Amino acid sequence: MGDFFKSLRFKILLALLVVLLAFMLRAAYMGGLGTMADYVLGVVATPFQRLSASISYSVTDILDTLFRAGEYKSENEALREEIRSLRQQLVDYDAAIQENKQYKQFLEIKENNQDFQVELAAVIGRSPDARFGSVTIDKGTIDGIELRDPVITADGLVGYISEVGPTYSQIITILDPTLHVGVSDARTRDTGIVAGTIALSQQGRCKMSYIDRGSAVAKGDIVVTSGVGGVFPKGLMIGVVSEVQVESHGTSLYAVLEPAVDIYGIKDVVVITGFEGQTRERSSAPGQNRAQEKMDASSQSESESPQSGADPQEEEP
Amino acid sequence: MTAIERKKFFSFFRYVVYAILFLTLYVLQNTPSLFSVYGVKPILLIPAAVVFAMYEGEFVGGVFGALAGMLCDLGGFFLFGFDAILTLVFSAVSGLLTIYLLRRNLRNAFMMVFVSMLIRCCLTYFFMYHIWQYEDVASIFWDSTLWVILYSTLLTPVYFWMWRKLCGFFHKRME
Numbered sequence: 001m002g003d004f005f006k007s008l009r010f011k012i013l014l015a016l017l018v019v020l021l022a023f024m025l026r027a028a029y030m031g032g033l034g035t036m037a038d039y040v041l042g043v044v045a046t047p048f049q050r051l052s053a054s055i056s057y058s059v060t061d062i063l064d065t066l067f068r069a070g071e072y073k074s075e076n077e078a079l080r081e082e083i084r085s086l087r088q089q090l091v092d093y094d095a096a097i098q099e100n101k102q103y104k105q106f107l108e109i110k111e112n113n114q115d116f117q118v119e120l121a122a123v124i125g126r127s128p129d130a131r132f133g134s135v136t137i138d139k140g141t142i143d144g145i146e147l148r149d150p151v152i153t154a155d156g157l158v159g160y161i162s163e164v165g166p167t168y169s170q171i172i173t174i175l176d177p178t179l180h181v182g183v184s185d186a187r188t189r190d191t192g193i194v195a196g197t198i199a200l201s202q203q204g205r206c207k208m209s210y211i212d213r214g215s216a217v218a219k220g221d222i223v224v225t226s227g228v229g230g231v232f233p234k235g236l237m238i239g240v241v242s243e244v245q246v247e248s249h250g251t252s253l254y255a256v257l258e259p260a261v262d263i264y265g266i267k268d269v270v271v272i273t274g275f276e277g278q279t280r281e282r283s284s285a286p287g288q289n290r291a292q293e294k295m296d297a298s299s300q301s302e303s304e305s306p307q308s309g310a311d312p313q314e315e316e317p
Numbered sequence: 318m319t320a321i322e323r324k325k326f327f328s329f330f331r332y333v334v335y336a337i338l339f340l341t342l343y344v345l346q347n348t349p350s351l352f353s354v355y356g357v358k359p360i361l362l363i364p365a366a367v368v369f370a371m372y373e374g375e376f377v378g379g380v381f382g383a384l385a386g387m388l389c390d391l392g393g394f395f396l397f398g399f400d401a402i403l404t405l406v407f408s409a410v411s412g413l414l415t416i417y418l419l420r421r422n423l424r425n426a427f428m429m430v431f432v433s434m435l436i437r438c439c440l441t442y443f444f445m446y447h448i449w450q451y452e453d454v455a456s457i458f459w460d461s462t463l464w465v466i467l468y469s470t471l472l473t474p475v476y477f478w479m480w481r482k483l484c485g486f487f488h489k490r491m492e
Contacts, residue, residue, distance in 0.1 A: 002411060009376040013409055016383055017402060024398025041391045048344045126345035126466055127357035127392045129441060133396050136347065162394075170394060177451050199448075199453045264356070264377065267349075268319045 042140075042165040046124070046159055049139050049168075053124040057267060091139040116233065117274035119143050123267050124168070132161075132175040132201045139271060142168045148231060149273045156237030156260030157181070157225060158269055169271070173263050174238065175201035181228055183208060185236055186222040190215040192255070194223065200256060204264055205242070211253040217244055223257055230279030233272065324491045331487040335381055338483075339365070342389040344462040346468050357461065359469040362389050363437060364430040366404050367411045369474040371429070375412030382408025395445060403440070407433040426477045431470045436468045 001115050004010055065072075072123040094127025121143075125136030139145050141164055142150050151158040151171050159173035175196035184191045192208040200207055211217055221241040319477060339362065344359040354366045364383035370378025386404030391399045411429045419425045447456050 004375065013376065013379045013405065013435060016380065017405055018403065019382060020387075020398045020401045024396050024402065027397035040385060043341065045388070045391060048340065049347060053348055055348075057350070119378075125392050126349040126358070127347055127394060128360045128469075129393060129438070129462075131394050131445065136392060143409075147462070197453070198456055202456070210384050225404060252488075 036126065039125050041164050046138060046167040049124045049136075050122070050206060052068055053122065079225070081154075101167050116272050116278040117144075117270045119145060119273050121145075121169070121269050123269065123273055131172065131298070132177075132196055133173045133204075134176070135171050135173075135266065136160070136166070137169050137171060137269060140165045140169050142166050144170050144272050144273045146273070150232045150236070150275075151260050151269050152236060152272065153266060153269055155262075156239065156257065157265060158261050160231070161271065171269070174206050174259060175204070175263055177201075181232055181238065182226040183223050184226045185217050185241075186224050188216045188221065191215075191226055192223075194257065204259065204262070206239075206257050206259060208255040209240070209247070209252070209256060211244075213246075213252055215253060217253065217255055219243060221255075223255075227277065230277055233277070235274040323369050327487055327490045332377075334483070334487075335369070339381065339385050339388060342379065342385075343392065347387075347392040353462075354468065356407065357464040357468055359472055360389070360437075360465060361469070361472070363400070363404050363407065363433060364473055365470050365476045365480075367430050367433050368426050368473065369480050369484075370405075370408035370412035371415045371426060372480045373412070374416065375409045379393075379405050379409035380410040395481070398435070399441075399444075403436060404433075405435050407437070411492045423474060423477050427470065427473050430473045430476075431466070434466045434469050436487075 011021060063286055100230075109168040119139055121133045121137040121139040124138045126135070127134070137151075145161060145164055147161055147164055148163045151160055157174060159171050159176070161169045163170040174181060174194060177196045177198065179195060181194045182191065183194045192211045194206055194208050196206045206209045208217075208223060219241055223241060225232040225234060225236040227239060237260045239259040239261075241255045242258045243256045244253075245254055245256075341364055342361045342426070346358070352359055358363075362385040366382040369381055373381070377408040377429050383401050385408075386401030387398075389400035389404065393400060407429075409432070414429070415421050415425070439462075446457050
């Protein structure tokens with residue numbers, strides 16, 4: 001074996017190792033921006049990935065329909081029961097008025113969102129060790145997508161772009177503990193910060209923290225983005241409060257949210273490439289990007305933190 | 318085509334085939350829902366590279382290990398180059414051990430894949446989760462990382478059989 005370490009082959013492997021190490025250091029230095037090798041591999045692999053994802057979805061849908069027919073039947077019955085119950089509720093005049101108010105709020109949100117510039121994208125990859133439902137989509141810089149662009153579906157917020165290549169992008173989701181989103185309760189206007197926790201993310205849920213102790217946030221309330229900080233537009237649906245608890249330190253409340261989006265089941269998403277009030281202070285110079293992100297994160301945390309005594313929050317690790 | 322020309326052709330052609338196979342494994346590995354059992358998906362590229370090095374030796378194995386690792390990095394959510402470096406080292410070590418110390422059999426392939434996956438997944442868990450000290454972070458290891466290691470290792474016979482057939486085919490053509 002000693003001969004091997006003196007051979008040319010060993011030196012070539014060592015050189016390859018050094019090159020890869022340089023790539024890794026560059027990737028660490030540049031933050032979410034991929035290296036040249038990353039770009040080249042991405043351009044080659046993305047069309048194949050897109051094809052295989054579409055085949056996989058078709059096969060999964062067929063198998064899903066076949067194997068889960070019984071489940072769908074019972075789910076259908078449960079939904080019918082729920083519809084009956086909802087119809088009963090609609091008879092109640094006060095409830096109808098309350099619902100009407102909520103619909104009005106949603107209508108306002110929709111009207112306010114006409115400034116969105118969007119790009120439709122399909123989920124083409126889910127890595128075996130993806131963090132908290134993170135996915136790869138089939139659109140990248142050539143489609144106008146940039147780092148930290150918000151990602152939504154028709155149901156609500158999914159997360160934002162954490163890495164972008166020419167033909168693909170990677171998304172981290174609201175279930176990730178490193179992503180912090182400034183939010184407010186649509187009913188009470190109480191503010192807070194939504195982030196994931198490991199325990200909740202395994203159930204597909206997330207946590208709204210830093211709610212004022214005297215807040216009237218209650219189960220069933222709808223939580224939307226506050227828009228403060230300019231990373232996410234105002235009024236994007238996050239989810240519904242499923243329980244409210246007092247934090248262990250006792251000074252504030254937290255709420256467990258049921259996200260409006262099925263994070264682990266998304267297939268198609270919409271990337272918001274521009275919106276009114278978006279903060280997009282990015283530098284193209286190498287090395288400045290990461291520093292800029294840190295500055296953005298600190299200013300974001302200051303502006304999104306709902307109470308002055310709250311812990312400093314970061315937008316991104 | 319003379320014998321020398323045929324040998325040259327196959328020695329080049331086999332690398333193209335190997336590269337296409339690794340690209341295919343990458344696509345399969347990252348295809349949503351494919352091979353997913355209770356939310357756990359196997360890592361295909363690293364075990365395939367480790368077993369490949371048992372047949373092709375430390376040099377070719379190491380180079381293709383680096384390629385497999387780079388593809389892993391492309392679909393993954395960690396630093397680009399991390400998997401490439403690890404897989405290069407795992408493959409080169411696997412090739413050297415097969416040449417100097419171990420027999421090329423399924424039991425040893427299992428052992429090398431398991432150790433490689435264990436080191437790789439533990440390092441990933443450590444850098445991606447443990448050092449950030451998230452609440453209840455150990456559950457990630459027990460509920461996800463461990464199962465990824467086991468599931469990925471269980472597929473070793475597939476790679477062992479695939480590379481034995483393919484490398485055997487090319488080696489025979491080049492003799």
